[in-house]
Amino acid sequence: MKKLESVNDFVIKFANVNGTGSASANNMFAKALFRMGLPVSPKNIFPSNIQGLPTWYEVRVSEAGYLGRRGGIDIALSVNPQSMAQDISEVEPGGYFIYDNTKPLDLRLVRNDVNIIGIPLTRICNEEYKDPRQRQLFKNVIYVGALAALLDMDFKVLTDLVADQFKGKEKLILPNIHALELGHQYARNNVDCPLGIRVQAADAVGDKILLDGNTALGLGAVYGGATVAAWYPITPSTSVVDAFEKYARRVRIDPGTGRKNYAIVQAEDELSAIGMVIGASWNGARAFTATSGPGVSLMSEFLGLAYFAEIPTVLFDVQRAGPSTGMPTRTQQSDILSTAYASHGDTKQVLLFPSTPKECFDFGAQAFDLAERLQTPIILMTDLDLGMNDNMSPPLEWEDGREYDRGKVMTAEQLEAGVEFGRYTDVDGDAICYRTYPATHPSKGAFFTRGTSRDEKAVYTEKGEEYEENMLRLMRKWDTIKEYVPGPEVVSAAQKTDIAVLYFGTSEESSREALDYLAKEGVHMDAMRVRAFPFNHEVKSFIEEHEQVFVIEQNRDAQLRTLLMAEFELGPDKLKSVLCFDGTPISARNIKKQINLHLDGGEIQPLHRSRVANAGGE
């Protein structure tokens, strides 16, 4: 039988039962490879359930440094009978299916084109451990040990990792190492090791780190000077506030008094959460909330208030598959339109699109500067894939001495000196006006913040001209905003070309990889990664300079494409869509396949996953 052969380049998928402690063992596996100098990209595919349903963990290993989903599974490791039929069917021809053969494999599942390897995990556990909880936990560690032998991993890296992981709980170190050895020995003695697919130490990660985007965002909020966090729990955003709290506890407790230099309020719902952020920001603190699509829907009215009354507001949207409750534990980039034009009336909201944990950190901190400088909501758009998975990322950095940009705030001294204050008066010509914090001066600078129309001095008015003047100023401010938000990144093709791709956020890595595949076939494409909305003139020129631009995104309705068409008044022919919306991160093979189909002249519908799978695996 054919055996897939490769060194440091494969996709492995673990099939587990939710709530059985498999996550930490799977993490250990990915981290060990990372410590061997190999770029890894682990992705948790989990159900909306606390215990019992199937859950998967897919790890991409690529010495070449491709971190997106490739598509296809080379090795499946199945310890969940519930999903076994699906798991084995997904394996690439010539791939490997590793399962717990304490019970024999259902003959109907056997595939002749897949290498089937049995490791009697349950039996080993039952022989070794009496306590059922131990049996369950160590079963996971045992298969990691077995994989170490099957893939020829450096065993010492694993044992060091265990020692690091259980620092402070030393009693757990030896039993874990023992479990690793049990699996390792069994595989070595009973299976032909290593498999055709194996690893060897490399030097391909440099100073990179392995971190989830939500933790990076929480840290960004700490470094960005947030003091007030208000939130309502929702997957996949919850861990942003968890991380903020974890680090705030570490660095924001006043050593003298033991009191907190931060306040975290778990609100009664998202309306309240964003209301608190607006109230705190209005009062001169840096504040944020984190949520996902359903929360954004609820926050919509307040986002309009913050836009119109020009109150700095920081919102982190960790997107998941909608509409409605959708697939709450699956990823998508499908809140683009609902955030870009969030709220009734003529509104436009600033969006940031990070694509790595480092950018989550950088943009997370920068969001507070932008919000205060631009006096408007800043909505940072990440997603479940970036937020909840460990992503390989450049290390986090902070320039010591960097100061916060608190924007245009008129001080008591300025007011005292007689500087004229008009809350909505554009004195500098950039359409951004001065604000005052409450309690600044005993008799000057007070104003009434409202969502109703008002004149330049913040006095209520229903005069059409004044309303219109203000709305036009907000449009001029929109132009100012373009100069402040992160600009796009361009990767030019090796050869001059008039076709291009445009993507954002977590579609970056798979797109990059797909373009490499295409280039090998002689299809060269320039690439642009958009990092913010409003789009600046560079985005416009890039599109104009190409005959055809493929917009790659993870939603059904081609939302970024719609936004580009609306903002630049483009016709429908210029931009073509490459979409994935099945809840899994878009894969390189899927992107390549769709672009190929377009270029072959087919007007294609967004591809269903199974069609892509037939065409090469997904």
Add this chain to the structure above:
Amino acid sequence: MSYQIPKFRHPDLPVNELGYTRADYEGSISTLCAGCGHDSISGAIVRACHELSIEPHKIAKLSGIGCSSKAPTYFLGKSHGFNSVHGRMPSVVTGAAMANRDLLYLGVSGDGDTASIGMGQFAHVARRNLNMVYIVMNNGCYGLTKGQDSATADEGSVSKKGDANIYSAIDLCGTALQMGATFIARSFSGDKAQLVPLIKAAISHRGFALIDVVSPCVTFNNNPGSTKSYEFVRDHAEATGTVDFVPMQKEITTEYEAGFSHEVTMHDGSSVHLYKMEEDLNPFDRTSALIAMEKHRVAGDILTGLIYMDKDSRDLHDVMETSRRPLNTLGAEDLCPGNQMLKNINASLR
């Protein structure tokens, strides 16, 4: 439109300890209907703040949407104000109070704003015992949308349209008590003698202070048959007792009968005197307060005055143990941990 009140005043108007006259606490000229109860409440707020000698700029006034929520434009013109969205004033105040614990937060709302669209936020701000004064201008109807019944309209009460309300009424004082509010009073816009000291006491209270003020809507709900009309309230108000507010280190001048009185020292050193109390109400006991409210509800009259107060209330900042320094005064030097910590974090992620 808002018009500024002309600042010309008689030179010997009484000034407070800060040298301010009452005019320094006023706002723009009201655009509410002539005779609207809300304007009287605005007047009471002006008087209370003036008499307490609070620096106007140290007050933040916030509201939702409604005629009542417009009222903050008509008082405290030197204070920052925030007219937010319908029913959501409590969350905005909560955020503001988190940012700066040193200001006095005065929330103004209507019965629609509080008891319907804002019921959730109202319940939760009470539960968190946020240090604020929450005044409901309660007219039993939605004034600004032309008089529909609100959730505080009594069952059977008839508004101008002529239909009797078929639903039972939400009692905001009872709700607040259940939710954990630590100061609860009810009053009537037409009774300044009672309202002003209640506002002062509420301001001195540390924690969530609700004053539910019946405030007739002359345009839509002041007709015979309405239980929120001037006439009905005058006839049916039953005061728990009289409240006298004594600022810090002031002599008590009011004479009152011993044996019927309570004196409460507030955290800022001022004191509240309650006297001629309704015999079986102990306003420091939740159960007693609940029973009194229920008794009066059954009797069909309106219990006014101080209903409940927790003398040992701990507000949200106390329980959260936030810094005594307002969070909005902290700078990068206090807040940003610096690059070395990131280096350590990076190292732990390899």
